[in-house]
Amino acid sequence: MVFPEYRPRRMRRNETLRALIRETTVSASQLIYPLFIVPGKKVRRDVSSMPGVFQLSIDQLAGEAVELRELGINSVILFGIPDRKDGVGSGAHAKDGIVQRAIKELKNKAPGLVVITDVCLCEYTDHGHCGFLINNEVDNDTTLEILAKTALSHAQAGADIVAPSDMMDGRVAEIRAALDEHNYDMVPIMSYAVKYASSFYGPFREAAESTPQFGDRRGYQMDPANSREALREATLDVEEGADILMVKPALAYLDIIAKLRDEFDLPLAAYHVSGEYAMIKAAAANGWIDGERVMYEAMLSIRRAGADMIITYFAKDMARLLLK
Numbered sequence: 001m002v003f004p005e006y007r008p009r010r011m012r013r014n015e016t017l018r019a020l021i022r023e024t025t026v027s028a029s030q031l032i033y034p035l036f037i038v039p040g041k042k043v044r045r046d047v048s049s050m051p052g053v054f055q056l057s058i059d060q061l062a063g064e065a066v067e068l069r070e071l072g073i074n075s076v077i078l079f080g081i082p083d084r085k086d087g088v089g090s091g092a093h094a095k096d097g098i099v100q101r102a103i104k105e106l107k108n109k110a111p112g113l114v115v116i117t118d119v120c121l122c123e124y125t126d127h128g129h130c131g132f133l134i135n136n137e138v139d140n141d142t143t144l145e146i147l148a149k150t151a152l153s154h155a156q157a158g159a160d161i162v163a164p165s166d167m168m169d170g171r172v173a174e175i176r177a178a179l180d181e182h183n184y185d186m187v188p189i190m191s192y193a194v195k196y197a198s199s200f201y202g203p204f205r206e207a208a209e210s211t212p213q214f215g216d217r218r219g220y221q222m223d224p225a226n227s228r229e230a231l232r233e234a235t236l237d238v239e240e241g242a243d244i245l246m247v248k249p250a251l252a253y254l255d256i257i258a259k260l261r262d263e264f265d266l267p268l269a270a271y272h273v274s275g276e277y278a279m280i281k282a283a284a285a286n287g288w289i290d291g292e293r294v295m296y297e298a299m300l301s302i303r304r305a306g307a308d309m310i311i312t313y314f315a316k317d318m319a320r321l322l323l324k
């Protein structure tokens with residue numbers, strides 16, 4: 001069927017027709033909201049490069065959970081900022097560590113909320129790298145042990161899902177083994193399987209206070225130029241026992257999301273990262289774009305590329321828009 005018999009505009013004439021043939025949807029239950037937890041009491045501190053995002057102390061979490069539930073958002077991912085950092089990131093697996101206490105508080109006050117934890121050392125090391133250093137290089141295999149300990153401590157505190165974001169080789173297998181050995185065989189691993197060494201993480205490092213003190217993360221995170229390598233990374237994580245795969249960042253890597261969607265049948269997450277959020281917020285604040293519509297378009301595009309779920313600082317704004 002070709003023009004003039006076929007006219008695609010017929011089905012675009014009004015919103016009800018458009019809604020009828022809409023192929024992709026975004027719902028609040030697919031959104032995961034990141035929370036930055038800091039020590040102290042009654043802390044609700046602005047992150048200047050991420051308008052609308054705050055560092056929160058543990059006492060703020062119950063209120064936060066109520067707000068999320070009212071918006072229909074069922075999942076959060078936690079990042080902790082400890083009061084002390086050291087060379088080996090011991091705060092990451094401390095029994096009474098910041099994230100461990102935050103998990104307990106949330107599971108206590110909002111048992112229905114899915115609590116995902118970011119498993120990484122960069123917020124806990126004084127050098128800001130994601131692992132244990134030997135001769136100023138992150139040593140893979142020593143780091144695996146610390147990561148496994150960290151994931152286990154999250155599970156013991158009650159985390160529903162652990163999400164390693166460090167990009168060490170072999171960490172999914174190591175974490176799976178540690179969890180299983182301690183009878184946490186029902187705790188899933190959401191693997192940051194394809195995480196690029198991206199400059200879009202800038203604002204996050206302000207929020208999480210995790211900027212590397214020397215060098216960068218290109219020795220462990222992926223080169224943005226590579227696409228076939230994404231399949232190899234994801235294949236390894238599937239073989240090691242990942243339950244959910246993730247691609248990060250999202251918008252500049254929609255081709256990677258689509259590729260993973262085609263190649264794997266595991267649930268797929270995309271992380272719409274801090275820089276992606278900050279860019280939209282900044283342009284909207286200048287009146288250069290319609291922030292709400294650009295946000296919606298970004299979320300739709302990530303879903304259309306094939307992501308089942310989206311980690312995004314826009315979760316609340318998006319859920320509010322869906323309720324309108």
Ligand code: PBG
Nearest residue numbers: 120122165200201204273274275
């Ligand atoms: C590492 C981690 C990072 C992000 C999530 N987990 C930062 C990094 O790798 O430097 C970035 C998220 C964002 O930019 O929103 N623990």
